[in-house]
Amino acid sequence: MELECYGLESKKGFWSSEEDKVLTECVNKYGTGKWNRIPKLTGLKRSGKSCRLRWMNYLSPDVKRGDFSEEERDLVIRLHNLLGNRWSLIAGRIPGRTDNQVKNYWNTHLSKKLGVNKKKKRKVFGHPKSIPIVETKGNCISASKSAVEVELDDSLEFIAQGHHESSTRDLNLIDFTSTCEGIAADDFDCNFSFPHTLFDPRSAPYSFFGL
DNA sequence: AATCGTAGCAACCGCCTGATC
DNA sequence: TGATCAGGCGGTTGCTACGAT
Incomplete structure (x- = not known):
């Protein structure tokens, strides 16, 4: 529910130090979440979304400032x-x-x-919230296209290339048997070996990404 | 000193998803 | 089960600072 619905004016643009102070005090008192309550609680003429963004990207003590190392x-x-x-x-x-x-x-x-061109938007694992928690078959993990929208991203394609010799496309199946690096395929179900019972890219170990 | 162009970044927008009713 | 809402995400915009002319 936006501010206008309450007859309140919604302010946009850069935040003042006073607004920052009010928001910080409010979050410290009530915690994060329920962002839409914050304008009502504080009188800030900002949308809940705007408050969330300001906190997450700037005010939170967890946010590191300065140049990237x-x-x-x-x-x-x-x-x-x-x-x-x-x-x-x-x-x-x-x-x-x-x-x-x-x-x-x-x-x-x-x-x-790096000379990277902007490419058209392509999904890798679908929306972040719908990242597959794929099931295991023995020590082999599988995910069906019906279970998750999967497209091969260029980078993953790169990873998968090294394993194409083990693919069995004629069976509508790509079988990445050697390591955990295989992910997905456009029009095929996918299988890949991975020692974990559940696989979620958000919590995958650094080693999974080759880091 | 004034103007212009550009880089950097904070904030907004639109869309999507999950939760709740 | 569908409608609505809140939160989260990626893309984009627009303001500011700064260097070049």
């Missing part, structure tokens, strides 16, 4: 290579950095340096 830069490049524009996933792997920071850093610093 060499290690962070390297991590961003590697993770972007593997995950594509999945900024929240990438940020989740870089302590103190937000998806917005990573996105801005990529767009302003790295994409040009």
